[in-house]
Amino acid sequence: xxxxxxxxxxxxxxxxxxxxxxxxxxxxxxxxxxxxxxxxxxxxxxxxxxxxxxxxxxxxxxxxxxxxxxxxxxxxxxxxxxxxxxxxxxxxxxxxxxxxxxxxxxxxxxxxxxxxxxxxxxxxxxxxxxx
Amino acid sequence: xxxxxxxxxxxxxxxxxxxxxxxxxxxxxxxxxxxxxxxxxxxxxxxxxxxxxxxxxxxxxxxxxxxxxxxxxxxxxxxxxxxxxxxxxxxxxxxxxxxxxxxxxxxxxxxxxxxxxxxxxxxxxxxxxxx
DNA sequence: CTAGTTGCAAAGAGTTTGCATGGCG
DNA sequence: CGCCATGCAAACTCTTTGCAACTAG
Numbered sequence: 001x002x003x004x005x006x007x008x009x010x011x012x013x014x015x016x017x018x019x020x021x022x023x024x025x026x027x028x029x030x031x032x033x034x035x036x037x038x039x040x041x042x043x044x045x046x047x048x049x050x051x052x053x054x055x056x057x058x059x060x061x062x063x064x065x066x067x068x069x070x071x072x073x074x075x076x077x078x079x080x081x082x083x084x085x086x087x088x089x090x091x092x093x094x095x096x097x098x099x100x101x102x103x104x105x106x107x108x109x110x111x112x113x114x115x116x117x118x119x120x121x122x123x124x125x126x127x128x129x130x131x
Numbered sequence: 132x133x134x135x136x137x138x139x140x141x142x143x144x145x146x147x148x149x150x151x152x153x154x155x156x157x158x159x160x161x162x163x164x165x166x167x168x169x170x171x172x173x174x175x176x177x178x179x180x181x182x183x184x185x186x187x188x189x190x191x192x193x194x195x196x197x198x199x200x201x202x203x204x205x206x207x208x209x210x211x212x213x214x215x216x217x218x219x220x221x222x223x224x225x226x227x228x229x230x231x232x233x234x235x236x237x238x239x240x241x242x243x244x245x246x247x248x249x250x251x252x253x254x255x256x257x258x259x260x261x262x
Numbered sequence: 263c264t265a266g267t268t269g270c271a272a273a274g275a276g277t278t279t280g281c282a283t284g285g286c287g
Numbered sequence: 288c289g290c291c292a293t294g295c296a297a298a299c300t301c302t303t304t305g306c307a308a309c310t311a312g
Binding site: 050062075081084090092094096099100101104105107108109110111112113116118119120121122124127 | 155212213214215223225227228231232234235238239240241242243244247248249250251252253255258
């Protein structure tokens with residue numbers, strides 16, 4: 001039902017090695033110069049996305065979609081922090097925050113999808129390096 | 132530096148009256164049928180956006196941008212809840228959550244921009260009407 | 263051999279830009 | 288009257304689709 005091709009292996013390897021960043025389809029295609037066509041990148045990302053291996057995001061300011069490999073996910077309730085400046089994505093796992101979604105469910109009658117929810121802001125490093 | 136035209140007034144009025152929803156440029160253009168061109172909608176939204184009157188969002192699943200009038204914002208720290216099903220946006224103001232950003236700042240070295248951050252999920256009403 | 267995969271080219275969708283016209287102040 | 292705003296059409300960008308060639312199993 002699914003073949004292992006050179007291209008799909010390259011794509012998966014690439015997003016895995018860059019799992020700390022959001023990647024656009026173009027960045028992936030460029031990162032694998034001349035080895036994988038852009039169409040194939042899109043199709044592979046789609047498949048990986050529906051398999052739950054990759055997550056698709058949309059930038060708040062930009063135009064194109066971003067994709068990111070999911071290391072550690074599943075039933076875990078954890079949020080993401082996305083730096084608007086450097087673009088890095090941080091995993092946020094913390095006792096103090098683990099019950100946010102439960103609280104919102106109980107008191108605000110809203111079931112939060114933590115995997116879709118991203119906190120946007122500025123990370124500590126960028127804050128220091130402000131220019 | 133900026134004229135009041137019939138069109139810009141119509142656009143502002145429309146998004147104000149729909150400040151509980153995210154609107155696409157097309158919805159606004161359609162809502163004002165034959166009265167404002169789509170180009171003008173885009174240009175007005177851009178201007179309102181840079182003036183801080185309107186906020187631009189990108190759907191997590193969709194393709195087009197959404198815009199929303201900002202009623203009550205500024206220094207206030209409050210989050211938004213966006214229902215992935217009905218598309219409505221809810222304001223989340225709550226003691227229990229008001230210190231989330233402070234906590235993340237203090238313990239996770241990340242300055243959250245609450246105005247940009249949206250919790251995605253399913254609202255109580257849609258949960259009940261599940262079909 | 264068969265079915266899934268690739269990649270070019272073309273089609274689509276959303277947004278932006280160029281330019282002549284129109285309207286506010 | 289001067290300057291900004293409008294809106295059509297065309298350009299652009301990102302993504303998807305059609306189709307023939309290719310390749311893993």
